[in-house]
Amino acid sequence: MNVGAWEAMFLIVRRELCLSFRRPDQLLQPLVFFLIVTTLFPLGLSLQLSLLRDMAPGVLWVAALLSSLLSLDALFKSDADDGTLEQLALSGQGLTLIVVAKTFAHWLVTGVALILVSPVVGTALGIPGSAFATMMLSLSLGTLTLSWLGAIGAGLTVGLRRGNVLLSLIVLPLAMPLLIFGAGATDRAISGVSPTGALYFLAALCVFTCTLAPFAATTALRITLE
Amino acid sequence: MMNSSFWAMGGYARYVWPCFAFACVVLAWNLWSARRFRVAAQLRARRAAEMAMAGVGES
């Protein structure tokens, strides 16, 4: 009568989605932060779309990275604070499965929202419609990888009082290759060159992180759960 | 042997000597801070030993 792994994962994802949609304001905050950060750049730089276009991929990607990081802190913290994380850990499903399900649910809530909003932001920054496909594909790979890197960071800093800054300090250096290949792919798509090279590297990074990060995140959580 | 052309470093003296000076600073800092760290640890250990010796309760 034991609950299967997939069934348990599906249940946890439903739990996370149900929890997130109970507090829609916390759902929108990273998104609004993403929009605000991308509006800062034209104000700081210039309003000519031609000039903005060269900066657009970098701006878009840096904003996406920062807004994902913002929401990563809450990945384990809310459950750790009210003790439910221990209940999940002791559910007999193994901590790795819990971490995989929670991180995937977190990506669904934050990453996918970023991807859906990115065309709007892209147009505002002068990115031509032809590049949207590559941009959204690279963003989806990028945010998924970042969610996993963030899961390791969140696992390490969940017990700390002011862990948010430390989380960014830990995760951003690991996310720099992501930014390079992601912005690189979008940049080449804009200039008409085929972005497949950068996209392959990004996909390789994504697969590499998605396979190894769960174990690192589980060890991290086990350290702080003690 | 220590003529002026040696110190001039072919015009690059402005970069070569600060470079080596900073290297000495970093090496000296490493040595000094390591020694200071060890002494502090020994002091703390000695104090902990005296406290334990004097029977002041470790909980």
Added chain:
Amino acid sequence: MWTWFYKLASPPYVYGVAAVLAPWLLGAAALAMGYGLIAGLAIAPPDYQQGQAFRMIYVHVPSALLSLTVYTVMAAASAVALIWRIKVGHAVSAASAPIGASFTILALVTGSLWGRPMWGTYWAWDPRLTSELILLFLYVGVMSLRLAFEEPSRGDRAAALLAIVGVVNVPIVHFSVVWWNSLHQGATIVKLGAPSMPGSMLWPLLSMWLGFMLFFAAVLCIRLQGEVLNRERQSTWVREAVKS
């Protein structure tokens, strides 16, 4: 052979060995660096391209190599400590972090000083220097994570995991920075590289590198004694060792 390895796991043995080795390593480091400095500055001929400016490689290249080696040593010690639960591994990792960070800063400063004559500015996002900068961020991440926990044993394990995750990412970061540099920069600007060198130039570099390695080992031994004492403050052998 295993008894030697097993003895390394016991803190009093490591404390004793570190105390004995430190002065010898320091002496050897001074010798190697002494020869390297004299030969590098005075005896080696100037480079036909960079002139006398090339002599800065005698500090930049060893410190850049060391910054990577020390990170690898830190990650290896962390892996040993995390997998086989040998507490001395955490002490070695905690002791080597600040040394590695200082070498990274040294590599960055000497790199920008060495690049200045070629580029006209002190920083031109050279791929090697950029990777070095990111390595510094990794060092700072590991050190600050270790200090963020009240309980030392938990901070050790968290920093150990981050060190292992970091060491896996170092080659990835380096490769992607090189790819990024070739994408935007092209080969126009001469990259910071050691010129191909005849023997008279090469020997000082090798001895400086050896000197830096020995120096790292010496400072590690000194710092390791402090770290071991901090972690074993309650055990009995510490009371004897400290009383004398």
Added chain:
Amino acid sequence: MNTAADGLGVEKVHVWRGDRHVLKGVSLALRPRQLLHVSGPNGTGKTTLLRVVCGLLRPEQGLVSWLGQSIMGVRTEYQAALAYASHEPALKADLTALENLRFAVGLKRRVTVSELRASLDQTGVAACADLPARVLSAGQRRRVAMARVLAMSATLWLLDEPFTNLDAAGTDLLRNLLQSHVEGGGLALVVAHHDLKLDCSVHRLELTA
């Protein structure tokens, strides 16, 4: 090695919290149909012992065994067979009591909503099944947590001060639940300050400073 072949065995467990030697060689054995009442002044490691027993905290020295095997080897099977109620009731404030139960128990075994409502009713909080945990009182939350332990139908109960915030009726209710669980072949390790006044076989473990 008195590892209880059919129950829970703890062998000379040592735990340090920073410089404090919290658990000094604690040993215990618990067999089915037995209850262990752990008591002792604050800060003597009662909660730490519970966290070591349920496998959350790995002791520096010593061994915890379940059915004769070390729990580190069979960690997930062991944790599937236990129900842990921590010091706080551990409920998600935004979820209703029923949802809290469904997501927590649903990970351990397939359970229907009616079963969940039945266990909520058994602990007397059936009325607030659909209220968010945020609005419940401390006593009601404690009862929902108890309903969760009941619904998991685990063989081993690990309860950390389950009587806090409970009124007289709640205390009696909990005592009967413990009684029937232990007599039904279950094991229970309860941390509590006052006497349990149960008439099944109760062992005492006093943790000293």
